[in-house]
Amino acid sequence: MRIVYFGTADFAVPALQAVGEYVTLVVSQPDRPKGRGLNLQPSPVKQAALELGIPVQTPEKSRSPEFLPILEGEQADVFLVAAYGQILSQRVLDIPRCGCINLHGSILPRWRGAAPIQRAIEAGDTESGVTLMQMDKGMDTGDMIEITRTPIGTDETAGELYARLSELAGDLAKEWMPKIVSGNYTRTPQYDSLATHAPKVEKADAELTSDLSAEVAYNRFRAFTPAPGAWMKTTSGIVKVHSARRDSRSGEPGVILDTQDGITVALADGSLCLKELQPEGKRRMSAKEFLNGAQITAGMRWLV
Secondary structure: OOEEEEEOOHHHHHHHHHHHHHEEEEEOOOOEEEOOOOEEEOOHHHHHHHHHOOOEEOOOOOOOOOOHHHHHHOOOOEEEEEOOOOOOOHHHHOOOOOOEEEEEOOOOOOOEEOOHHHHHHHOOOOEEEEEEEEOOOOOOOOOEEEEEEEEOOOOOOHHHHHHHHHHHHHHHHHHHHHHHHHOOOOOEOOOHHHOOEEOOOOHHHHEOOOOOEHHHHHHHHHHOOOOOOEEEEEOOEEEEEEEEEEEOOOOOOOEEEEOOOOEEEEOOEOEEEEEEEEEOOOOOEEHHHHHHHOOOOOOOEOEO
8 A cells, every 4th residue: 555645734644654664755835934023833743653653745736737747657556635725726636546535524515614623613503523534626525425523622722632632643544455456445525515615714713802702702712722822902011811710790791800810801692701811022921920910909800
């Protein structure tokens, strides 16, 4: 079995590790500048591939004319794709003998697109999963091969669910790639009428405002933790929220209800108790530490 593996984000690392003995080439996004020094850093998948001793290519575009001969030269049975970050052209999809297989972090056809895990939590879904699918030229529209489902915890963040789903993706890859290469599998078409779109997350999506209900705000906090990070506009400036819980108490939206066990701020329906915060330009800190430096008390309007 010969596999070319396309992946970039850390979501794709467990699956690479699961089938690494069969991977002849890893294709990942180019190194990108990161950190304060903006030094070039390899992707998590590239790092994992190098540790496994697998050759890596990082083309700007996998469909570029100069890269296609490299892919053809691998004579792969299948291309396996997970969190790669580029749409594969039909020319690339047609290269491997058994086609291209994708590991997608949702129960398709729900949440097709770039941010299925975040959008599922934001919408209040109680279940998620990983779909193993046969790729076609559409955005996550190909036939489904297998789905592994898992409940979403009531307090689970996107980062926590992301880590769990990445391990499930690894299990799927290990179990199913030999079957796919042998042709021993069935395919189920998706119903487009049931599809929902999971657009890329923008920073504005993660703002928590006083006109939201506690349920919506808490789902938004969970969906966008750790990245890009939920945040609020307050009289203390822009504040990122690292830890929070729903609270049943109510009051005038935007007003602080309590500061005894965190900062409890009223919303349109219910409230949120903020446990860990990060003022703009400062370090992450507990609510108690924040209160020591901020002149805020219960009864004050805080959200703006």
